[in-house]
Amino acid sequence: MTTNKLDSKIPSGDIDSKWTNHKFNMKLVNPANKRKHTVIVVGTGLAGASAAAAMGEMGYKVKSFCVHESPRRAHSVAAQGGINAAKNYQNDGDSVQRLFYDTVKGGDFRAREANVHRLAEVSVNIIDQAVAQGVPLAREYGGLLSNRSFGGSQVSRTFYARGQTGQQLLLGAYSGMMRQADAGTVDLYTRREMLDLVVIDGKARGIIVRNLLTGELESHVADAVILASGGYSNVFYLSTNAMACAVTATWRAHKKGAFFANPCYTQIHPTCIPVHGDNQSKLTLMSESLRNDGRLWVSSKKGDKRPSAEIPDSERDYFLERIYPSFGNLAPRDVASRQAKFRVDEGFGANGGETAVFLDFRDSIQRLGEDKIAERYGNLFQMYDKITGENPYKQPMRIFPAPHYTMGGLWVDYNLESTIPGLFVAGEANFSDHGANRLGASALMQGLADGYFVLPYTIGNYFAGTKLEKIETTHDAFKSATNDVKTDIDKMMNTKGSRTVESMHKELGRIMWDKCGMSRTKEGLTEAISKIQKLREEFQNNITIPGDANSVNTELEKAGRIADFIELGELMCRDALVREESCGGHFREEHQDNGEAKRDDEKFCHVAAWEWNGNAKTAQTRHTEDLKFDNVKLATRSYK
Amino acid sequence: MENKKNLNLTLKIWRQKNNQSKGEFKTYDAPNVSPDASFLEMVDVINESLVVKGEETIAFDHDCREGICGSCGFMIDGNAHGPQKGTTVCQLHMRNFSDGQTVTLEPWRAEAFPIIKDLMVDRSAFDRIIKAGGYISANTGGAPDANAVPIPKYDADEAFLSAACIGCGACVASCKNASAALFTSAKITHLALLPQGAVEKDQRALDMVAQMDSEQFGACTSTGTCSASCPKEISLINIAKMNREYLRASWTKKEAVHGGDMA
Numbered sequence: 001m002t003t004n005k006l007d008s009k010i011p012s013g014d015i016d017s018k019w020t021n022h023k024f025n026m027k028l029v030n031p032a033n034k035r036k037h038t039v040i041v042v043g044t045g046l047a048g049a050s051a052a053a054a055m056g057e058m059g060y061k062v063k064s065f066c067v068h069e070s071p072r073r074a075h076s077v078a079a080q081g082g083i084n085a086a087k088n089y090q091n092d093g094d095s096v097q098r099l100f101y102d103t104v105k106g107g108d109f110r111a112r113e114a115n116v117h118r119l120a121e122v123s124v125n126i127i128d129q130a131v132a133q134g135v136p137l138a139r140e141y142g143g144l145l146s147n148r149s150f151g152g153s154q155v156s157r158t159f160y161a162r163g164q165t166g167q168q169l170l171l172g173a174y175s176g177m178m179r180q181a182d183a184g185t186v187d188l189y190t191r192r193e194m195l196d197l198v199v200i201d202g203k204a205r206g207i208i209v210r211n212l213l214t215g216e217l218e219s220h221v222a223d224a225v226i227l228a229s230g231g232y233s234n235v236f237y238l239s240t241n242a243m244a245c246a247v248t249a250t251w252r253a254h255k256k257g258a259f260f261a262n263p264c265y266t267q268i269h270p271t272c273i274p275v276h277g278d279n280q281s282k283l284t285l286m287s288e289s290l291r292n293d294g295r296l297w298v299s300s301k302k303g304d305k306r307p308s309a310e311i312p313d314s315e316r317d318y319f320l321e322r323i324y325p326s327f328g329n330l331a332p333r334d335v336a337s338r339q340a341k342f343r344v345d346e347g348f349g350a351n352g353g354e355t356a357v358f359l360d361f362r363d364s365i366q367r368l369g370e371d372k373i374a375e376r377y378g379n380l381f382q383m384y385d386k387i388t389g390e391n392p393y394k395q396p397m398r399i400f401p402a403p404h405y406t407m408g409g410l411w412v413d414y415n416l417e418s419t420i421p422g423l424f425v426a427g428e429a430n431f432s433d434h435g436a437n438r439l440g441a442s443a444l445m446q447g448l449a450d451g452y453f454v455l456p457y458t459i460g461n462y463f464a465g466t467k468l469e470k471i472e473t474t475h476d477a478f479k480s481a482t483n484d485v486k487t488d489i490d491k492m493m494n495t496k497g498s499r500t501v502e503s504m505h506k507e508l509g510r511i512m513w514d515k516c517g518m519s520r521t522k523e524g525l526t527e528a529i530s531k532i533q534k535l536r537e538e539f540q541n542n543i544t545i546p547g548d549a550n551s552v553n554t555e556l557e558k559a560g561r562i563a564d565f566i567e568l569g570e571l572m573c574r575d576a577l578v579r580e581e582s583c584g585g586h587f588r589e590e591h592q593d594n595g596e597a598k599r600d601d602e603k604f605c606h607v608a609a610w611e612w613n614g615n616a617k618t619a620q621t622r623h624t625e626d627l628k629f630d631n632v633k634l635a636t637r638s639y640k
Numbered sequence: 641m642e643n644k645k646n647l648n649l650t651l652k653i654w655r656q657k658n659n660q661s662k663g664e665f666k667t668y669d670a671p672n673v674s675p676d677a678s679f680l681e682m683v684d685v686i687n688e689s690l691v692v693k694g695e696e697t698i699a700f701d702h703d704c705r706e707g708i709c710g711s712c713g714f715m716i717d718g719n720a721h722g723p724q725k726g727t728t729v730c731q732l733h734m735r736n737f738s739d740g741q742t743v744t745l746e747p748w749r750a751e752a753f754p755i756i757k758d759l760m761v762d763r764s765a766f767d768r769i770i771k772a773g774g775y776i777s778a779n780t781g782g783a784p785d786a787n788a789v790p791i792p793k794y795d796a797d798e799a800f801l802s803a804a805c806i807g808c809g810a811c812v813a814s815c816k817n818a819s820a821a822l823f824t825s826a827k828i829t830h831l832a833l834l835p836q837g838a839v840e841k842d843q844r845a846l847d848m849v850a851q852m853d854s855e856q857f858g859a860c861t862s863t864g865t866c867s868a869s870c871p872k873e874i875s876l877i878n879i880a881k882m883n884r885e886y887l888r889a890s891w892t893k894k895e896a897v898h899g900g901d902m903a
Binding site for chain 1 (some may be wrong): 678681684685688708710726732766773774776779784786793799806
């Protein structure tokens with residue numbers, strides 16, 4: 001159903017002048033008035049910390065919230081490989097136009113052109129800003145910045161700080177935010193979890209948070225709310241996300257009227273350390289940067305049990321190089337993951353059929369020496385060794401795809417404003433820039449672009465053009481939201497059933513991975529929906545949580561997050577079921593061309609955004625926003 | 641993959657309801673632990689069994705489980721983050737333990753890190769040290785081109801090594817004086833080494849050290865336990881550099897200029 005509820009507000013004009021013109025046309029808030037406005041930022045990862053820092057610098061009053069004990073612990077910290085920017089420092093043909101093109105194509109033509117172009121434009125400012133803050137990005141001997149390559153691109157545009165790029169960029173944004181805390185423009189609220197959004201007169205005006213130390217429910221008022229709370233890969237239980245990563249903040253906003261876009265677009269990252277057993281709590285990524293020097297292969301004999309070193313080159317299938325000669329091992333993530341899965345499904349898995357393929361550095365070590373490889377990837381090799389007990393300098397890594405990132409998220413217009421006025425969404429929490437597949441090293445870019453360079457402008461425009469009444473936390477809307485949250489918590493605490501919330505999360509994760517993971521079918525998704533509905537019933541009647549709600553209670557925290565994941569899981573399956581095509585990370589087995597995703601641009605060249613209809617049992621309404629490709633020609637995506 | 645046999649362990653774990661109450665060690669069995677499991681996954685299994693029994697779980701901070709967020713950390717048999725060098729608890733795997741072993745888990749013990757519950761402590765003092773000056777005053781939007789100022793690779797690499805600190809607090813917990821010198825010095829060194837950070841280095845050193853001293857951390861007596869227990873192996877040289885920065889700043893600090901017409 002196509003509706004006019006979704007106005008993308010894409011500015012008119014040529015693609016490369018839209019953002020410039022829009023910046024000029026947006027209204028401004030004068031410096032004396034900025035300090036009269038309060039902005040709430042939920043989340044302190046790259047998007048949240050950069051937004052808080054930038055808006056604090058401009059003079060707004062910022063209240064920053066995170067579930068962690070310190071803002072520096074947000075999961076952006078774990079990003080390894082790098083950040084893209086169209087600097088063309090390598091003189092290898094890069095440009096804003098090329099980064100734009102690669103990202104639109106990489107997303108399998110399911111992202112909004114205007115947003116992606118803006119992202120490519122501001123990418124260059126991000127690197128300048130990071131360096132000015134003291135982020136120690138890798139350098140060459142001449143003192144200039146170094147680059148490496150990432151998947152889905154034929155230029156070297158990725159800036160990095162060894163395998164800790166996310167940590168270093170986050171510490172940069174965090175230090176900018178702490179500087180504003182020192183200056184008094186940013187107030188930090190740590191160990192707080194957002195449990196509801198407060199909407200008054202149709203506008204986002206505040207949030208309800210639970211203080212995770214005392215259990216107290218607090219009300220916070222603002223003139224605008226930014227959600228920068230990350231993605232929802234933990235719906236799969238096992239993922240590369242941190243343990244506290246949850247959909248809760250965005251899901252609760254969804255239930256208050258923010259549409260959720262493209263929930264079925266999830267990224268399964270090809271190179272992760274395989275699962276070791278039933279008690280595994282999470283999966284660990286091995287950076288895509290490793291595919292600069294590592295080669296993926298399996299034995300060309302099924303069930304080959306010989307040690308990898310004894311398999312001669314002539315009997316090895318370097319499958320990405322064979323299938324995609326022009327991109328080779330740097331094929332994009334969705335494509336590489338699928339091929340690894342196919343090899344394992346066909347019985348070619350490592351060591352006689354394990355759920356793993358090899359990632360081998362033998363040839364690079366011979367070519368460059370062990371020292372050079374250690375300099376580039378030392379910390380990753382060490383991490384692999386610690387986790388598996390195997391030395392990747394001596395034997396190939398065993399890797400397999402795992403859930404890593406979610407392209408779907410709350411629907412936002414060009415201004416990053418959701419369907420609730422005054423609610424803005426940044427970073428992985430929104431749906432906007434990556435279409436159906438994100439290219440490597442583009443998540444850090446998008447988070448910082450949104451926070452440093454987009455929101456500070458568009459929120460000013462919102463304030464300048466919106467009449468905002470003065471609101472206090474005594475307003476009825478805060479009272480009723482607090483009551484709703486309290487009722488929810490009491491219900492969970494008082495269920496006193498027999499199942500742990502952890503076991504329910506594991507069960508949900510298995511359903512999602514089997515039926516809504518790397519490949520999906522109509523039958524599988526239909527089956528998953530009914531299983532998830534049963535799981536939701538059981539969750540409501542049979543969970544057990546020890547302790548009380550008035551102190552630290554990590555089981556209660558988990559329970560709230562899992563309740564939201566269960567509802568989201570059902571919506572993901574519905575979204576995947578309706579989208580009768582394959583695109584990017586969404587692979588419907590019924591729609592393929594010999595293992596390659598087969599899009600249906602006639603029927604599905606649009607964003608699907610779901611509207612909550614009051615309760616979990618009522619089907620959500622699917623709205624669509626048509627996507628137009630005026631600058632990158634719609635074509636079959638090929639990396640061959 | 642030498643040791644593939646599952647392990648049976650006994651754990652003595654510090655339990656303390658909150659900062660006001662008295663704590664004590666309680667003993668738990670950890671049967672049939674896979675050597676491929678991580679240390680925290682072993683604790684997860686114990687916690688699951690506690691939930692089933694209706695008992696409160698053992699609280700500990702953790703998040704990324706990849707050794708980078710700095711959330712996790714407690715003492716294992718008196719060693720911060722346990723027996724393996726350069727490793728956070730979350731990256732410690734059970735193949736480093738042997739069958740039948742008794743293992744003791746305690747929270748970080750330092751006055752500046754008050755206990756919240758069980759193995760969970762409050763490390764917000766670290767945030768306050770950063771807030772006092774652990775940044776470069778560069779507003780968004782005005783930065784020159786990233787390659788405008790070349791930085792010698794050696795300086796950039798050294799700055800990176802100092803910047804690799806994850807703020808876990810192992811340095812404080814393992815120091816007999818509970819000193820935060822390694823943490824504070826790593827940030828001072830990281831920023832002082834870079835030309836863009838050098839402008840404010842005097843004030844930064846003075847402010848961050850003053851904040852460190854005002855928290856309940858002890859003084860540094862250069863025993864080096866901090867560096868030895870640091871999961872990111874931050875070098876002791878950082879402390880020497882901090883002392884130099886601080887000393888120079890206290891002698892040569894410029895006063896603000898007053899008087900005259902600056903308009």
